[in-house]
Amino acid sequence: MQGLIQDAPLTIETIIRRAERVFPTREIVTKTATGLERNTYQDLATEVRKQAGILDHLGISEDGRVASFSWNTMRHLALYYSVPCTGRVLHTGNIRYFPEQLVYTFNHAEDEAVFVDRSLLGLLAPLLPQLTTLKHVVVMDDGAPTPLPEDPRVVSYEQLLAEVEEGAIEGRVTDERTAAGICYTSGTTGNPKGVVYTHRSQYLHALASLSGTLFGTNDRDRVLPVVPFFHANGWGFAHSSLLAGANMILPGPDLSPAGLITLLESEKVTIAAGVPTIWMGMVPLLEDADLSALRVVVCGGSAVPKSLSEAWREAIGLPITQAWGMTEMSPLGSVFNERAEIADLSEEEKADYRTSPGIPAVGVELRIVEPGTTDELPWDGVTTGELEARGPWIASGYYKVEDSGSFSPDGWLRTGDIAAIEPLGYVRIVDRTKDLVKSGGEWISTVAIENLIMGHPSISEAAVVAVPHPKWGERPLAFAVVKEGESVTKEELLGYLGDNLGKWQVPDDVVFIDEVPKTSVGKFSKKTLREEYADYKLPTV
């Protein structure tokens, strides 16, 4: 028996319509080369309609992919609405990708147009000859003196704005499962893979963000997403802030600690979100800043060291909050919040809890399983297994790529994280599946060893990978970078590890290198080390 409820689809159009109708005077502040540009939601809605007109005018296909290549600005925010509300699909181009990754993703998405900040044109211009599906390169002037390339596809955004009529955004998408956005994620191997969000997934992810299990965003908030709109769906802030009626503070290209802290202070930001390095760089500046309006500083992308969270708490009374997720999860799976059970603990005990990214967000189901199986493991805080996710904003596949290995036989997303879950639901990420070493049937966490090595006073960076071993299957091999002006021998380091680990967990060898190789987004690339040392033979073999 079917119910009798209106068929009101969960579309992105309803978000911008609400913002315009109920919160027309809320602010969008964009930092530009020349200062702060202040606009309202009403202005944003006008910009969205103008962009809709431009997309129609350019003749973009009904479900054509449109790329952005832009900092966090109001124009970029408007693209988050104009593109999907007209039925097209926004591909948020990642400005941090290597040239070959950019060429691959633009061609793979078959982007028909790109909207690019003039200050970022230098990254894209040399690649234009290879971007063969592009018909229009719409350059958005942000005051940068970058020369325009000699390419007939180049057109001025400002000129289009001036010449083209507003387009409609209402009623064009009625099926909430229509694609709304593509965000590529660079895995540990192969080409980046595209996650295709729907109107429904974006709406539900935003609605959940208004609840206390995520950010509890409301209309008094002033949200500063340091996290770029092109990174992991911009953590959904482009949608959740508007749905909540919150003001948005957009930093543009200046992501320096000093620039950001000035913005946090002058704009009385209440929610700020970014990766650990951003918050780490600000620590020395906290003492002189008035950040009394801040209520949430949320940090994701990689684990937040307890010392960093505590440094913030000690300086301004507000600890850093961890979030966890993946591009494949829109991206939010959990954000740390204090459950009732831990509200009365000491600050020291809470600080330990804050090293967890929290309990599963409302709407998200998490489970841990014996790797490679669907056998669920208990939430006892000790047992570790592969973390898997299910829910209405979790990917079921990748764009035009078969990758059944990323999903369990019963349809859950394999996150690739190894985790324990406490009885209270707090998740403890302990490792990546691909980074575990299986030695004599026992799992060894490479992350634990890396953290230990990096805790040595003479070491700046470390990485541990598995290498094949005839007897044990795999054994750990460590790489370490010695700090400038310091020295340490292999024997000293192994001895130090032996004092802190079980004997079977101590790596069989240490290789000193100048630097741990990095991915395009700055993460340690253990993949590169594995490839470079593919023929390496352990000394004991």
Add this chain to the structure above:
Amino acid sequence: MQGLIQDAPLTIETIIRRAERVFPTREIVTKTATGLERNTYQDLATEVRKQAGILDHLGISEDGRVASFSWNTMRHLALYYSVPCTGRVLHTGNIRYFPEQLVYTFNHAEDEAVFVDRSLLGLLAPLLPQLTTLKHVVVMDDGAPTPLPEDPRVVSYEQLLAEVEEGAIEGRVTDERTAAGICYTSGTTGNPKGVVYTHRSQYLHALASLSGTLFGTNDRDRVLPVVPFFHANGWGFAHSSLLAGANMILPGPDLSPAGLITLLESEKVTIAAGVPTIWMGMVPLLEDADLSALRVVVCGGSAVPKSLSEAWREAIGLPITQAWGMTEMSPLGSVFNERAEIADLSEEEKADYRTSPGIPAVGVELRIVEPGTTDELPWDGVTTGELEARGPWIASGYYKVEDSGSFSPDGWLRTGDIAAIEPLGYVRIVDRTKDLVKSGGEWISTVAIENLIMGHPSISEAAVVAVPHPKWGERPLAFAVVKEGESVTKEELLGYLGDNLGKWQVPDDVVFIDEVPKTSVGKFSKKTLREEYADYKLPTV
């Protein structure tokens, strides 16, 4: 182009699964004749599985309707899950209905079984011979000595609990648009009409309730729904509290001011919800109560007098909050919350705002139109029109009844309320469409006149209706009830109204009556007055 997101349906099963998994130790406290019964979400989930087993055991059809006839108790809460999770439809029987309304609704819904509290059996037993679709009358023992009727359909809940195996609740409903519940609403004319909620509508309504535009319910809350589970979908608390991981305090049959205030105090309730009369009766008791845990006292069903809200604020520092909605809206359309713009106003100015039920809730779209048209009117706080609603938890029709008059040609729900909407989005209900008087082309609000008459020191109740007039089309006729021991003449009352209204708004006559007739749920029944005075002739005609 379709997205690549998991097909995770928004079902009620996901709510109970989350509650059991993430919040197993949260409390459900039920007040019974003998004291407080304490259970956990884990216990609730077990009860739900037992009920699922009972429903299967009784052979209820795959999409059969199952009625409840019960106070707010854990068993009633469990029915909110066991019935829809097994694919059936919960019809929450209204214990306040007149016998003929009960017979009509049970037969109209074709209920196959009813789960009835023994203390309420007295209301149902005499009607059993007329309830012809019922195959099972499951009596839930609550300690009342009510004798069991001699009817072969009667069976003991406790006996079934003891004898029947647990049933499955997982994976039985996969289409989120499957019917989950029926709630009847008694209109101003004719038989009650059934609103049929879906799994999707219930889920989205609950998820929105976790946002700050409604209750912002979170896992530290202790929610006391005084509003019965059978009234207007119990305002969604049966679902939103579990989704948030909040504790629930269920009052059972004792809705006395003293009983409730003891419960509010001892259980440290944070959110309480009910109709104005409940909160009015508590005012004299507030002084001696410690209600410091309360953060929201929400009031709906009819307009909250400013004096009542202020009486609470003066007594305990917390004003009463208005909510607005309809059974047809699941029922929430808005809950008053302070927007950023009014945060710095004086308490006196805020008190005026609090007479509004708030801005449209996230997920709900509201508009005002010229009555009988789809011409939208401006949000200027002055222009009034018929209030209409659209959204994913708003009804599109009634069960087995054609009623196109309740919906606009473009599919919005006609709420029957006349309202103005302020530029900030605050809704101001001024009247009911059916209660307006159209005199010489101008609308006269009967509610405004009624409030004025009831403000006269000698009057206790008042009602104003339209009567036909040869020249003006319609003119207002007033009914008034004089307080015991007081006296006032028609001329005095009309003179008083003349001092406070435009001349054309003053009723043409006042009729003194002993009592304003009431509906089964206690509202003024102006319909009855209209019928009784159908042949009435105004003195000036």
